[in-house]
Amino acid sequence: MSFDSFGEFLAMGGHGFYVWWSYLLTLVVVGFILVWPLWRRRRFLTEQRGRLQRADALGNRAEVESHAPEA
Amino acid sequence: MTPSAGSDPSLWVLFRGQLRRDLKLAFGQPSELANPLAFFVVVITLFPLGVSPEPGVLAGMAPGVLWIAALLATLLGLEALFRRDRDDGTLEQMVLRAQPLYLPVVARMLAHWMVTGAPLTLLAPLLGGMLNLAPEARLPLMLGLALGTPVLVLLGGVGAALTVGLRTGGVLLALLVLPLFVPVLILGVSAAELASSGLDPTGPLLWLAAGASFAITTVPFAIAAALRIGVETG
Amino acid sequence: MKYIPDALRRLWHRMGSPRWFYETTGPWVPWLAAAAALLIGVGTVWGLAYAPPDYLQGDSFRIIYIHVPAAYLAQAGYILMAICGVVLLVWRMKLADMVMATVAPIGAAFTFLALATGSIWGKPTWGTYWIWDARITSVLILLFLYLGIMGLRRAIERPEAAGRACAILAIVGVINIPIIKYSVDWWMTLHQPATFSVTSAPAMPAIMWVPLLLNVLGFNLLFAVSVIQGTRTEVLIRERRTRWVTDLCRGEQA
Numbered sequence: 001m002s003f004d005s006f007g008e009f010l011a012m013g014g015h016g017f018y019v020w021w022s023y024l025l026t027l028v029v030v031g032f033i034l035v036w037p038l039w040r041r042r043r044f045l046t047e048q049r050g051r052l053q054r055a056d057a058l059g060n061r062a063e064v065e066s067h068a069p070e071a
Numbered sequence: 072m073t074p075s076a077g078s079d080p081s082l083w084v085l086f087r088g089q090l091r092r093d094l095k096l097a098f099g100q101p102s103e104l105a106n107p108l109a110f111f112v113v114v115i116t117l118f119p120l121g122v123s124p125e126p127g128v129l130a131g132m133a134p135g136v137l138w139i140a141a142l143l144a145t146l147l148g149l150e151a152l153f154r155r156d157r158d159d160g161t162l163e164q165m166v167l168r169a170q171p172l173y174l175p176v177v178a179r180m181l182a183h184w185m186v187t188g189a190p191l192t193l194l195a196p197l198l199g200g201m202l203n204l205a206p207e208a209r210l211p212l213m214l215g216l217a218l219g220t221p222v223l224v225l226l227g228g229v230g231a232a233l234t235v236g237l238r239t240g241g242v243l244l245a246l247l248v249l250p251l252f253v254p255v256l257i258l259g260v261s262a263a264e265l266a267s268s269g270l271d272p273t274g275p276l277l278w279l280a281a282g283a284s285f286a287i288t289t290v291p292f293a294i295a296a297a298l299r300i301g302v303e304t305g
Numbered sequence: 306m307k308y309i310p311d312a313l314r315r316l317w318h319r320m321g322s323p324r325w326f327y328e329t330t331g332p333w334v335p336w337l338a339a340a341a342a343l344l345i346g347v348g349t350v351w352g353l354a355y356a357p358p359d360y361l362q363g364d365s366f367r368i369i370y371i372h373v374p375a376a377y378l379a380q381a382g383y384i385l386m387a388i389c390g391v392v393l394l395v396w397r398m399k400l401a402d403m404v405m406a407t408v409a410p411i412g413a414a415f416t417f418l419a420l421a422t423g424s425i426w427g428k429p430t431w432g433t434y435w436i437w438d439a440r441i442t443s444v445l446i447l448l449f450l451y452l453g454i455m456g457l458r459r460a461i462e463r464p465e466a467a468g469r470a471c472a473i474l475a476i477v478g479v480i481n482i483p484i485i486k487y488s489v490d491w492w493m494t495l496h497q498p499a500t501f502s503v504t505s506a507p508a509m510p511a512i513m514w515v516p517l518l519l520n521v522l523g524f525n526l527l528f529a530v531s532v533i534q535g536t537r538t539e540v541l542i543r544e545r546r547t548r549w550v551t552d553l554c555r556g557e558q559a
Contacts, residue, residue: 002357013358015365015429022422023353026371029418030527033411037535044542048554229477233470237460246456247474250449251481254488261495282484293477296394300469 086174093182096155103151107187108194111144115198126203133202134212134263141191141216142252145223148187149248150241152179152231153298162235166302172295180221180228180291188220205267211276212266215259218279225290226251232297255282323400323540324549330533337530344523351516359513365429368422370517374524376419376440379447380482382412382528386454387479390472400536402468403543405475406458407535411528413451420444439493443486450478464543 003009012019097104118136119129156162165175195216196209204212230248237243258279262272319325352370359366386408392401423441424434435441454471461467509517544550 002355009354012367013364015363018365018425018429019353019367022368022371022425023349025421025425026375026418029375029414033414033527033531034534036410037407037531037538040535041538041541044538044545045554048541048545048550052551052554226477229473233457233474234460239460243453243456243460246449247453250446250453250485251477253446254481254484257488257492261492264495290477293473297470297473300466300473 082170082174085170086178089175089178090182093179094185097182097186103148104186107144107147108190110147111140111191111194112198114140114143115202118202130203130205130267133199133204134208134260134267136202137195137199137204137212137263138216138219138256138260141195141220142223142249142256144191145187145220145227146245146248148183149227149231150234150244152183152228153235157235157301162298163302166299172298173291176228176291176294176298177287180224180294183228184221184224188216188224192216192220204263207269208263208267208272210266211272212259212263214276215262215272215279218276218283219255219259221283222255222279222286223252225286225294228294229290229297232294233300235298236301255279258282320400321396321398323403323544324547326400327537327540330537334530334533337526337533341523341526341530344519344526346523348516348519348523352520356513356516357510362430365426368426370520371524372419372422372426373517374521375415375422376444377521378524378528379412379416379419379444381525382408382415383447383450383475383482384479385532386412386471386475390475393468393472394476399543400540402464402472403536403539404532405468405471407532407539409451409455409458409471411531411535413448413455415528416444416448416451420448439490442493443489446485446489447482450482454478 010016010020115136118132122128122132153162156165166172192213195212196204199209199212227244227248230244230251233247234244258275262275262279265275266272349370353367356367358364386405389401389405389408392398393405420441423444427436427438427441428434454474457474458467458471461470541550541553
């Protein structure tokens with residue numbers, strides 16, 4: 001252990017402001033890169049489900065466009 | 072392509088024809104020819120007004136100012152580089168023709184350099200004199216511009232080819248190519264600065280020459296590939 | 306191609322199928338995430354609390370445990386994009402384009418993080434938040450390169466054209482990165498002969514560099530988790546018209 005007390009740990013030898021800001025920023029960026037793909041996925045699934053439901057309700061397959069894979 | 076494609080006289084004819092056509096088009100519109108030059112001069116005029124007219128201050132920043140103005144002036148003409156060809160269908164013909172795209176691209180870039188980079192290079196010592204650039208730095212500045220502006224035009228050509236069909240072309244083009252211009256800027260400015268402080272500028276000039284030969288041999292392939300995208304996936 | 310083992314060749318062919326990627330990598334994610342959390346947890350706690358302070362910089366040096374992994378991933382991400390670009394242009398593999406599209410914002414986020422932590426670290430070290438140090442300048446230019454690629458992809462409407470355009474830009478950029486780096490380093494030697502070296506890595510004792518190693522490995526796994534998840538999402542979006550994706554949407558609906 002490099003520090004004697006929790007207070008000293010927070011103070012970081014007078015550099016606490018810089019150290020904790022860096023780590024906080026890291027937390028934000030890491031949170032972003034982890035949440036962003038999941039958020040995008042959820043948004044896509046919601047949209048696509050809505051589109052499929054509408055298509056089913058209308059009995060109209062044209063709205064889902066083609067089932068064939070994109071060229 | 073046959074192995075003798077490089078010595079095929081028809082390719083050379085094609086190259087000369089393309090170059091002549093491009094130059095004729097450029098000289099047919101003198102305003103387009105003069106605009107980048109006028110821009111270059113105007114930007115340089117802003118620095119004594121905006122920073123300081125004092126000869127000592129100007130002399131210190133002259134290489135950097137001249138180079139940055141040259142960078143921006145090069146950027147100015149890029150957007151229109153392939154636009155007309157795309158609009159009138161020439162580009163499509165160029166891409167779909169059996170001959171390799173390399174030579175017409177080199178011809179187009181050479182023509183563009185002859186109407187932007189080359190006049191900038193010739194004008195630079197005059198403007199350098201107005202900015203109180205040390206006389207011994209004039210030749211390294213010119214050599215640097217002569218070697219560096221082809222690289223700028225070529226790298227800019229990649230950006231122009233990638234953004235040719237886009238509505239938001241201008242700003243995006245600047246974002247794409249300006250970071251790639253950095254090494255040329257550093258080397259070119261260093262050559263002039265070394266010379267103005269009485270040191271030997273050969274090092275950065277040789278690096279610029281190496282960069283220019285590397286760019287001329289490789290970058291046209293990237294431009295050709297970028298031009299193909301629009302036509303083939305369109 | 307004759308000397309490549311059959312198993313590898315089969316893997317290569319399968320990777321042509323985005324569906325295969327989606328279905329295979331799904332189960333990996335929790336394990337990778339757990340390993341990343343473990344490595345980063347141990348590395349960070351060790352680095353923050355147990356590593357001794359640097360004799361010159363005191364406790365501010367502890368920023369190294371996030372700055373170095375971020376700076377490393379910033380560059381690795383761009384190189385990964387360029388590799389994907391080559392694969393896309395040469396083999397026309399759609400999956401490579403999906404990975405490339407995913408890596409761009411993630412790599413840009415790490416580049417931003419490297420810049421921000423470097424700048425915060427600069428305040429106690431150099432007395433100012435921003436200094437035109439060679440390394441910081443190169444990373445800033447790297448950020449511009451990332452923004453350029455992201456801007457180009459957004460500007461081109463057809464995904465296929467966007468992918469190939471970004472591939473070309475990434476390849477031109479990756480050739481330029483070392484040139485930019487060396488020219489900026491050289492520029493610094495002209496303007497500031499004696500710069501303060503931030504990382505005194507060779508002189509570091511094990512108690513200081515082991516947590517750094519743990520964090521670099523952990524952040525690598527974190528990057529992998531994010532890229533895999535992002536690519537899986539991208540697969541769904543681009544293949545939304547195929548039967549298996551519609552079935553998947555209907556299935557999760559129930």
